[in-house]
Every structure is written in C-alpha cells, then in structure tokens.
Amino acid sequence: MSVAYNTANGSATAGQDYDATSGRVTIYPGGTSVTVSVTTNGDNAVEPDETFTLGLSAPTNATLADTSATGTILNDD
Numbered sequence: 001m002s003v004a005y006n007t008a009n010g011s012a013t014a015g016q017d018y019d020a021t022s023g024r025v026t027i028y029p030g031g032t033s034v035t036v037s038v039t040t041n042g043d044n045a046v047e048p049d050e051t052f053t054l055g056l057s058a059p060t061n062a063t064l065a066d067t068s069a070t071g072t073i074l075n076d077d
Helices: none
Strands: 002-009 022-026 050-060 068-073
Touching: none
Parallel strands: none
Antiparallel strands: 002 022, 002 050, 050 068
C-alpha cells in the first residue's frame, strides 16, 4: 500500500521552525509503519514547545484509520 503525506503549520511555522515536506511512502506487505523525516530548525529563542501536523491522504490498496498526526518540536533553550 502507499499513502501521500504533507506537513502543515500548527504553532510551528514552516520555513522558520521546520522544513515543509510532502511525498508518498510505501508500506510493504507485513509492514505496519513507516518513518517520515521532518527537518527542524534550531534557534536560540526561549519559547514553548511547538507543533506541526503530518497529514495523510490518497491511500492506495488501503484505508486510513487516522488521517493526521501531530509532531512536537521541543524547546531546548
């Protein structure tokens, strides 16, 4: 099966806090998960943890139980 994915802003902003990404991933027979990497951009600002959404759509040979997940960028300052 395969599924399309894309990032969307939450309290984190693409281009500032993380790099927006999109694409399509394949999960092979017997697999139950896949990793999608999202690059985060560090800064020196003291701020709360920030979030973004990873949306899932257009499944092929499958149905989606969930269509999104939340990523959290932890403050490290």
